[in-house]
Amino acid sequence: MFKKKKGRAGAEIPSSSLADIAFLLLVFFLVVTTIDVDTGIGLVLPPPPDESEPPPPIRERNLLKVLVNSQGLILINERPAAVTEVRERVANFVDNANRANDENLSVSPQAAIVSIKTDRQTPYEIYIRMLDEVRGAYKELRDAESMRRFGVNYDRYRASLASPSDDEVRRIYPMNVSIAEPDPGSN
């Protein structure tokens, strides 16, 4: 029985076209794949308000209130400000302990909270530009701190970490950006 089988020649599946088939599939997936990653501004929303529990008390000086009104004008602590000013103002406010030591600015970077409020008619683009500036301020501070302590910028420092929870720079400058509760009656 076995002898007979051995004797028969050329009982293989022809595999010369295998490469062609694989190439065809490869080209299909190459064309279909979109490599571009999604980029954007990440944010964590506050959990829904709990009526039975009042919000935790926050000292007035630790809160930087940024309002973008319906005309797209930016008000920081009720005073108008330009978009280009936001970065400087936020950086000063957050890093107060190492800079001006102003009575009206935050006690420490950990305690600082940037509260953002918008109207219904606020243009989305201006809101994003403002948010971008706030993030820019934090990036500056983190880069400076990372340079001072580890000699590399923040992105490189973070890439070198084994786990994100080891991030000491982030512990010093946590980004406390909070979206304020919208006014109930506004439409």
Add this chain to the structure above:
Amino acid sequence: MSKFQKKNAKAKQEVPTTAMPDIVFMLLIFFMVTTVLREVTLQVRVELTRAENIEKIEQKRLVSYLYIGPQVLGGNVYGDTKVQIDDALIDEMSFIRRIMYDKLLEQPKLIVSLRVDRESEMGIVTDVQQELRQAGTLQINYSTRRLQ
């Protein structure tokens, strides 16, 4: 001259091609794994804004998209600003809560990426955010392009 002739005289100067299917298959498997086939057809116009200090979302599997923009009515005509999730327009804001809650149960680390048209107003975005808070999907991302 004679040197070259000597070299030419030797037979079998081909690149071995037996390993080629293996290599091709490897590439093929890589692309099959990375491909995300399902792409939605947009029914709203989404022209993203640009920003400077943005981050990448590496885990594409965690992301669920939510589109906000003026409804495309054909040609260059645009209607009211609408919200689209997957392939459907959302008629009522409270639906978002249910849809997102279901998605959160499937993927507890869900990130909702808001792809908002640049000419939108914050009113609808705030409404959506309120719904997302109720649903418990607190991780969001404002999708933006890198500033040129």
